[in-house]
Amino acid sequence: xSASKKTAKRSLLVTxxxxxxxxxxxxxxAFAAPKPSPTPSATPSATPxxxxxxxxxxxxxxxxxxxxLSDGVPVIPKDISARxxxxxDAESGDVLASHNAHWRLPPASTLKMLFADTxxxxxxKTMEHKVTSAxxxxxxxxxxxxxxxxxxxxxxxxLWLGVFLRSGNDAVHVLSxxxxxxxxxxxxxxxxxxxxxxxxTNVVSPDGYDERGQVSxxxxxxxxxxxxxQKKDFREYCSTVTAKFPGETKxxxxxxxxxxxxxxxxxxxxxxxxSDVSVYQGIAGVKNGxxxxxxxxxxxxxxxxxxxxxxxxxxxxxxxxNEVYKETARLLDWGFKAAGKVQPVxxxxxxxxxxxxxxxxxxxxxxTDSGEAGGGASDGGAGKADGSASPVANASAxxxxxxxxxxxxxxxxxxxxxxxxxxxxxxxxxxxELVRRRR
Numbered sequence: 001x002s003a004s005k006k007t008a009k010r011s012l013l014v015t016x017x018x019x020x021x022x023x024x025x026x027x028x029x030a031f032a033a034p035k036p037s038p039t040p041s042a043t044p045s046a047t048p049x050x051x052x053x054x055x056x057x058x059x060x061x062x063x064x065x066x067x068x069l070s071d072g073v074p075v076i077p078k079d080i081s082a083r084x085x086x087x088x089d090a091e092s093g094d095v096l097a098s099h100n101a102h103w104r105l106p107p108a109s110t111l112k113m114l115f116a117d118t119x120x121x122x123x124x125k126t127m128e129h130k131v132t133s134a135x136x137x138x139x140x141x142x143x144x145x146x147x148x149x150x151x152x153x154x155x156x157x158x159l160w161l162g163v164f165l166r167s168g169n170d171a172v173h174v175l176s177x178x179x180x181x182x183x184x185x186x187x188x189x190x191x192x193x194x195x196x197x198x199x200x201t202n203v204v205s206p207d208g209y210d211e212r213g214q215v216s217x218x219x220x221x222x223x224x225x226x227x228x229x230q231k232k233d234f235r236e237y238c239s240t241v242t243a244k245f246p247g248e249t250k251x252x253x254x255x256x257x258x259x260x261x262x263x264x265x266x267x268x269x270x271x272x273x274x275s276d277v278s279v280y281q282g283i284a285g286v287k288n289g290x291x292x293x294x295x296x297x298x299x300x301x302x303x304x305x306x307x308x309x310x311x312x313x314x315x316x317x318x319x320x321x322n323e324v325y326k327e328t329a330r331l332l333d334w335g336f337k338a339a340g341k342v343q344p345v346x347x348x349x350x351x352x353x354x355x356x357x358x359x360x361x362x363x364x365x366x367x368t369d370s371g372e373a374g375g376g377a378s379d380g381g382a383g384k385a386d387g388s389a390s391p392v393a394n395a396s397a398x399x400x401x402x403x404x405x406x407x408x409x410x411x412x413x414x415x416x417x418x419x420x421x422x423x424x425x426x427x428x429x430x431x432x433e434l435v436r437r438r439r
Contacts, residue, residue, distance in 0.1 A: 048083075052102035053200055056219060057346025060101045067097035068343040077330040081318040083295075084218040085327070087335040090226055090301055090308040094344035096335055098218070101346075104200045105314050107216035108289030109144065109167040110297045111208035113224040114201070114216075116163065116234055118192045119179050125157035125233065135177040136170055140209040143169035146264060149248050158246055164237040165266045166245075167289065172207040182206060197349045198223045210293040218312040219348075225286045225299045225310055226348060238285030241266050269325045270300055277322045280329050286310075288324070296324035302332050309335045 047063075054061035067076055076097060084100040095101070133150045146161075146168030148154065154174075162171030176185040185206045193201040198220035204211035228234040244261040252258050266272045268288050270280040282302040289297040295315035302309055311331045316323045 048100045048103040052100070052104075053217075053219075055102070055197055055199055056095065056349050060095065060098055060219060060346040063100055065097070065099045066101070066345040068345060070341075070343070073342045074334055074337045077327075077334055079318075080316075080327050080330065081323070082313045082316045082327055084312075084314040085331060086218040086222055086310075086312050087331050088222055088310050088348055089339065089344075090229070090310045093226075093348035093350075095346040095348065096309075096338055096342050096344060097331075098345060101219040102200055102217050103314075104202075104215040104217055106210060106214060106291065106294035107201075107208055107221060107314075108210075108291040108294035108297045109208040110221050110224075110287050110289040110299055110312075111203065111206075111214075111216060112163055112167065112172065112289070113221065113228050113287045113299065114189050114193060114198075114203070115172060115175075115185070115206045115208075116160070116237075117224055117228040117231070118189050119175055119185065120160065120228075120231060120233055122179060123156045123175075125155065125160070127156045128153050129156070129159070129174065129178055131174055132177075135174045138182060139169050139173050140205070140207075143207070143209060144267075145170045146245060147247075147262070148174060152246065152249060152259075154246060160233070160237050161240065161243045161245060161264065164287070165240060165243060165264045167267055167287075169207040169209060176206050193220065193224075194352070196220075196223050196227055196351050208289055208291070208294075210291045218314050221297070221299050221312045221314075222310050223348060225301060225312070227351070228286070229301060235285070238268075238287060239271065241272050268298075268300070269322050270298075270302075270329060274322055274325075277325050277329075280332065290324075298324045298328050300328050300332065304336050307336060307339045309339070311335065 050063070052061045052063070059066045065076060067073075069075065080099070082099070084103045084105060086098040086101045087096045088094060089096065130153045131148055131150050136148065136150055139145070144167045146163075146166040148159075148162065148168065148170040156175075159171045159175050162168035163175070173182065176182045179185045179188070182205075186203050189203040189206060190201075193199075193203065198216070200215065200217035201220045202213055202215050204214035208214075228238070242263055242265050245264045247260045247262050249257060249259040268283075268285065269277045270283045271285065273279040280300070280302060282304045284301050284303065286299045286301050288299075297312075297314045299310065299312040302311075309332055311328050313324050313328045313331065316327050318327075320326070
């Protein structure tokens with residue numbers, strides 16, 4: 001497709017979304033298609049471009065911090081060094097504050113949120129697959145790996161645990177080959193990004209590995225997280241702390257063929273904790289990333305006091321250990337204090353072509369069948385089939401989240417059928433019950 005035709009198509013998509021938003025909600029800043037920009041280089045500039053996309057509102061296209069400070073609104077933490085960040089209400093779509101929200105930067109493994117949102121519904125989690133050498137041949141050097149071995153058989157459930165917990169590029173490539181190949185998966189991811197109106201994103205590799213021209217933005221990564229969280233399996237995988245992963249088949253001392261397991265832990269430090277980072281109160285996912293070119297990136301979702309917030313942080317310049325999680329925690333803290341007091345500076349747009357605004361009769365948690373892998377997940381928790389996975393557990397009924405866990409127990413929703421599946425959609429976009437509080 002020529003550049004002019006692609007620009008025209010994107011303009012049409014954004015215009016359609018603006019008309020939809022005007023029809024369903026109180027008017028917000030008008031959306032506008034991003035101005036064409038050169039193909040991103042392998043190394044982004046040190047300063048944001050003068051012209052950025054204004055999808056979601058005019059102010060989101062401006063450089064620097066955007067926030068409406070007034071009486072009663074806390075100031076943004078001063079010790080935020082990230083090139084780009086955004087704080088938004090996951091349900092209403094309001095952007096509470098942002099900083100270079102549409103700056104197109106390398107996303108690292110946070111791009112796996114788009115991969116999962118695109119591919120996860122394709123295969124039932126109980127499906128088994130024997131890995132071939134060809135499926136692992138194109139994994140980039142130095143990639144994060146979960147430890148998949150050729151000629152071994154894994155369930156789709158195993159592979160997704162590898163994607164979400166260990167950010168395994170080997171698991172991504174196996175699933176991509178199952179999905180018709182890496183090139184076909186990249187094509188689908190780019191199409192799905194356009195469907196979500198994530199117009200800053202260009203996918204080159206499905207795992208987020210550094211590639212020339214592979215970019216996204218804090219705004220787009222937040223759209224991917226918000227869409228993915230509508231899917232039951234996505235929520236459960238991204239909130240799983242530890243799980244057992246199949247090892248290599250070997251013969252024991254008695255000559256009997258056996259296959260053991262080994263434990264994997266989620267690399268999201270706000271979920272699993274670390275020596276200098278505590279588990280964040282109310283955290284429920286979503287995905288982290290880190291490459292040489294992208295630096296550290298992270299999108300997190302958390303709930304407190306009935307508010308569900310999404311924060312994306314890209315490439316902190318401060319080089320302190322776990323800095324991306326520390327800055328995310330500060331922005332989440334600010335967001336929970338500011339929610340209900342600060343006027344939004346923009347919004348998270350709906351997927352293109354979305355329509356309808358009435359809650360579905362009989363809906364209790366806003367979930368949809370298409371949100372489960374292959375429509376067949378029914379065990380209520382990642383890993384429950386064999387008891388090997390340990391998601392964040394036990395619902396909190398306390399107003400502030402009551403400790404480590406989170407209960408995104410919001411009712412109602414709008415079911416909209418799109419080319420890529422079913423979406424629950426804004427302006428009010430409820431997140432169904434996610435997990436129960438961990439004891």
